Amino acid sequence: MAASGAARVVVWVVAVVAGVVSAGLIVALVVDPDMADRTAGVTGAIVGLAAFVLSVLTLLRSPGTGSGGRRVRAGRGGIAAGGNITGNAIGDRSKVIGSPTPSGPAPAGGQGTDVQAGRDGIAAGGNITDNAVGDGSERR
Known part of the structure; x- marks a missing residue:
């Protein structure tokens, strides 16, 4: 299933942000393991909340309006x-x-x-x- 232009941009932005955050957590782990532990916990909570909001929005969306949906x-x-x-x-x-x-x-x-x-x-x-x-x- 092909994604639309806007969906591709969103996917690329999420991929780049995830890569930067992961690299930052690895650097923090090397520099200060205690700080990296707390930072990873906060980052995980934020990502979990964002995933929850996205799943609720997806469920509330009317059927057939997304990419790949056909009425x-x-x-x-x-x-x-x-x-x-x-x-x-x-x-x-x-x-x-x-x-x-x-x-x-x-x-x-x-x-x-x-x-x-x-x-x-x-x-x-x-x-x-x-x-x-x-x-x-x-x-x-």
Whole structure:
């Protein structure tokens, strides 16, 4: 799962801060072991509190709004798929006849793209190929 630009910046900032704090604790351990013990205890408490706050914020966040979350919704009579819709006959007397078309390249947009079909609509997060849609339609 790929992270967005802002998420990457946050990850790098956290990694650099963690590296600097770790190096500082190692230097403190060499210079004054008693001070390093107290400093590590305070640092651990601060990191634990920050992790607790982050976990609460993550739990309170609405589902599907983060990176990688995808909502797939369809209105009354609608059809929605998070991926590809291929080789379907939708509607009375609809037929899909013949060999399937080779699939094309995956669409851009990534995993976080929401998919929503309105009333009687069709929507897909991927490709829509080889379908017969509508009453009596036929795909050859």
